[in-house]
Amino acid sequence: MTEASDPFAPTIALDAELLEQQLRQEDALLRGHFRLSSGLHSDTYVQCARFLRRPELAAPAAAALAGQLQAAGLQPDVVVGPAMGGVVIGYELARQLGVPGIFTERDAEGQMALRRGFSITPGERVVIAEDVVTTGKSTLEVARVLRALGAEVLAVASLIDRTGGAGGLDFPHFALLRVQAATYAPESCPLCAAGVSLVKPGSRPEKAF
Numbered sequence: 168m169t170e171a172s173d174p175f176a177p178t179i180a181l182d183a184e185l186l187e188q189q190l191r192q193e194d195a196l197l198r199g200h201f202r203l204s205s206g207l208h209s210d211t212y213v214q215c216a217r218f219l220r221r222p223e224l225a226a227p228a229a230a231a232l233a234g235q236l237q238a239a240g241l242q243p244d245v246v247v248g249p250a251m252g253g254v255v256i257g258y259e260l261a262r263q264l265g266v267p268g269i270f271t272e273r274d275a276e277g278q279m280a281l282r283r284g285f286s287i288t289p290g291e292r293v294v295i296a297e298d299v300v301t302t303g304k305s306t307l308e309v310a311r312v313l314r315a316l317g318a319e320v321l322a323v324a325s326l327i328d329r330t331g332g333a334g335g336l337d338f339p340h341f342a343l344l345r346v347q348a349a350t351y352a353p354e355s356c357p358l359c360a361a362g363v364s365l366v367k368p369g370s371r372p373e374k375a376f
């Protein structure tokens with residue numbers, strides 16, 4: 168595909184600073200005091216779907232990740248984007264790398280699995296695509312599933328890395344933006360102690376009456 172034929176081809180290089188600015192503009196990266204779905208409190212809330220809904224933002228982000236992979240000499244045979252967070256960025260990354268993009272999802276027993284007739288041929292080289300890697304646990308779970316099918320996991324590529332370097336991954340992690348985020352148990356949350364009002368993301372009224 169030539170650049171001229173792709174309406175979303177990046178016109179300027181995307182660096183971490185620009186991505187952070189775009190994430191904030193889309194309310195995909197919020198700083199404050201949040202109650203996460205896990206029940207923990209955090210000073211940071213990330214909702215990449217709000218960013219990835221815009222193809223003109225998602226495409227340059229995927230291009231930047233593809234560039235990192237290519238610079239490292241990594242060319243996968245297939246991109247796997249775990250549902251839900253990895254589906255959109257995984258598709259776009261696969262499109263730009265010119266390879267198929269598939270996804271894992273939880274089965275009836277709650278186990279990550281390839282469904283819908285998706286399969287891995289033993290020896291296939293895989294890049295896992297995520298919107299954000301928070302603890303690394305779910306990415307490792309996906310890697311285990313893929314390796315059990317015979318895949319060679321080359322790397323994970325994510326928009327955001329908020330592991331603080333503690334992801335425990337045994338393969339490279341490429342990310343466009345590394346975000347420091349603190350999480351607290353509600354009873355020991357310093358933001359609560361300081362009286363900062365708590366926001367449950369997604370529950371805010373869309374508009375004031």
Ligand SMILES: [Zn+2]
Nearest residue numbers: 208356358359
């Ligand atoms: Zn709190």
